[in-house]
Amino acid sequence: MSADPHFKRVAIIGLGLIGGSLGHAIKRGKLAEHISGYATSDATRKRAIEIGFIDSAATTAAEAAKDADLVVICTPVGALGAVAAEIEPHLKKGAIVTDAGSVKMAVIRDVGPHVPDGVHFVPGHPIAGTEQSGPDAGFAELFDGRWCILTPVPGADRDAVAKLAAFWEACGSKVDYMEPRHHDLVLAIVSHLPHLIAYNIVGTADDLETVTESEVIKYSAGGFRDFTRLASSDPTMWRDICLNNKDAILEMLGRFSEDLSAMQRMIRWGDGEGLFNLFTRTRAVRRSIIEAGQDTAAPNFGRDPTHATPEKK
């Protein structure tokens, strides 16, 4: 029998894309009687109340977490330790503390020591997002059909883990479990490296002297603009990911650089067969993603064709 996904009081700390989407999903599924929220700025807290994805806005993280049965920390990874230290004395016995951080080893290092006895810490990471941030970016369907990875620490309370899993399922997610170190390695290749490549390509284009910026923008439908979506992601969030998943990211960047050199060599030596084989292999990966329901099969990501070529507008 699966666990009950409902909580009496949920606290969401960090009210941006992920915290906001979670609030909307909780409301949609009627999964809590009350949601208290906290974010650093008054403007974000006010906006969250206006939109209605939290019921009350606290003026400190501690106040938001007090009396909550579930506390979900949805701040950038670099802020998690300080938030955990602040809420520590106010956590209710039996409460579950979790997070949405994109990195897990560093979160366990920073939050773990601040979880009192009798409180259950179950780190988590919803593999769902967009390039937008802030309270207006959230929407209830963000987690639908997407994986949420839980990385329970040794000795984690089984009932707490099962309850949190049931909660994420009721928010629309499919739940998976991983060792935290393995999570960080997997995410380094499926999320962190793609973002870093995108930041790098867009940076390179921005630095070019032989091609003007207006040409880059004008002809971006040639492929460049698909990288700009990733490269427009929140700078604070991505700075924190780089600083907190250093080893796994450096490992993947090393592999990437080697493979890039191999590709350079194939181009230099006119190795058409090598290039063709690589491109055939990578095309099959795209097919597998579509078959797994993790993206649309529609051409050009299902974009409105009137937006496909800006010249038509």
Ligand code: NAP
């Ligand atoms: P976001 O839209 O930028 O929102 C971050 C929120 O955290 C804002 O409300 C911000 O408050 C608040 N905040 C920052 N520092 C804080 C602190 N010290 N105390 C309390 N609140 C604080 O970011 P997001 O995209 O929702 O990401 C949140 C977390 O989810 C990150 O850890 C990220 O790694 C993870 N994640 C993101 C994605 C994604 O695609 N974006 C996907 C999965 C997981 P203000 O608005 O007042 O500045």
